[in-house]
Amino acid sequence: MTVRPLGIDPRPPASADLTQRFLSIRHRTAELAARLRPEDTVIQSMPDASPTKWHLAHTTWFFEQFILSRDPGYRSPNPDWHFLFNSYYQSVGPMHARPRRGLLTRPALDEVRDYRCRVDEAIAALIARGDDASLPALIELGVQHEQQHQELLLTDIKHAFAQNPLEPAFAPDAPRSLSMAAPALAFVPFDEGIVEIGHSGDGFAFDNEGPRHRTYRQAGSLANRPVTNAEFLAFVTDGGYRQPALWLADGWALVQAEQWQRPLYWDEALETEFTLQGRHAIDPHAPVCHISYFEADAFARWAGARLPTEVEWETMAAPLPVRGNLQDSGAFKPRASSFESSLGQMYGDVWEWTMSPYVSYPGFRTLAGALGEYNGKFMNGQWILRGGSCATPADHVRATYRNFFPPHARWQFSGIRLGNDR
Incomplete structure (x- = not known):
């Protein structure tokens, strides 16, 4: 190859x-x-x-x-x-x-x-x-x-x-979508076996997306949609931020140090959130957003599930067209969506945390010269996110795209899709 x-x-x-x-x-x-x-x-x-x-x-x-x-x-x-x-x-x-x-x-x-x-x-x-x-x-x-x-x-x-008390809106004229009920949460199964992931070499990809290679995937399942605001609110009101058993050690230390009690941009009453359109009532059916890896992992434990691996995410997303609430929609915020396939909102709305650390694929080589600093040197202490968000250009994202951030980061449009062992 x-x-x-x-x-x-x-x-x-x-x-x-x-x-x-x-x-x-x-x-x-x-x-x-x-x-x-x-x-x-x-x-x-x-x-x-x-x-x-x-x-x-x-x-x-x-x-x-x-x-x-x-x-x-x-x-x-x-x-x-x-x-x-x-x-x-x-x-x-x-x-x-x-x-x-x-x-x-x-x-x-x-x-x-x-x-x-x-x-x-x-x-x-x-x-x-x-x-x-x-x-x-x-x-x-x-x-x-x-x-x-x-x-x-x-x-x-x-x-x-x-941070501004006036809370100015970046896009006050953005199209407002009517709230719609999120489809019932369900899990789509996949079989175990040898699979291929990584970029095939046709069209553009960043260096960290390759080489394409074979790897093993355990049998399991992937949620049909991202976690909603209503589902995350249930975690908050159930004392999720006060239960140390749900949290990784560094995550619990951060929750205590920063006094996290809710997602970034939610108000104390848990009724409104700040968006690029201004402050609005929280849409219970829209994907929860601005969640750190620590919060995503804790929620998954609370829900009796786990985060997916990037192998699981990519192999399930690869057959699907890149279509969704991306930057080109002009909404600039996650929104509820209906979908026809068994997996919805794989692209757009929110980047989805995986349980995979950001490391190199077998055979990875950095680019020659200064461009070799683009991605490779950050393969340390960060976690992979997949799928793009409402701020991602539609022609920029693909199934093999590997976004990465440190586990405490939550100012990005990041959310949660659950995985399970079956």
Whole structure:
């Protein structure tokens, strides 16, 4: 089996198609940011989050650093910004400390937007030249990276707005869906046996999605839908956050230290939640969201179940089309859904925690050079999530996509799908 480092189809797209894809993704990021006022784009509400202005600049820096810098004739319009907008690529030089990104009042937002325009023009010109066979793969990596930051822009500004007593809405005009009853919770069985997981090599994939390989899957079952707000509320009211026997040791220590009593963004009365549409009544039928791995694991124990493995999740999701409440719907929040297949909402709404640690697949190799820092060096102390969320672009997610976060993280659109041993 041939494994291509970036998982790119060897048939390059026409330059016009490549330019259109590049510019459309870049435009989408600017479109999301255009909903904000300049003051909104500077704030950093916690060390794990980044300001919108930084996202706009960093994604531009990525194209400049890993594509334009290969051209001997290219000159950066702002070489002093290299230090400011490098994220974690130690191989290419030092960087501004992540927790201090919110202190970067300069450069101004208009300067960052001008920087984006200049780099966009340079990339478009490079594509038009058509003299670099490796360019399509690098451009695709860059736009996929930008789509990851589109989701981060949404999760980060949601956290920032939630700290404001005025609770401003990012998308007050988002379409409101009527609440519908969630289908009854049921478990879909699967057999034991040797299965294949990982990216096949056709189309784009990040390096951590391969190589495709065979592995063993125990017999078990997967819930037909994510856990709902109503189901998680039952866990809360039953004292789930006060029962140490339900929790992993580090999770219980965190619950005590942070005084967690409910999901992030729920109010103390357990009646409303803060969303990108503003504060609204909690929809009992919608998937519960902003749950850490620790909370997901504790809920599963309370429910007499467990979290699925990523092998179970991927093999069950692989036959299904990528369709659901993703960023493209414009809702920007999880919502209840009916579905025709035995498994619903596998894509969109909420990223679903698995019980699988983020480690490499057999035969995994990091990319050559600085891009080798993209995914591989984070394979330590993190857990896999699958399926995408209401903030994920629809053409960005696939069955093999491996998202990962540390177990305490809950500002992402993360939720729960239960698994069982049968």
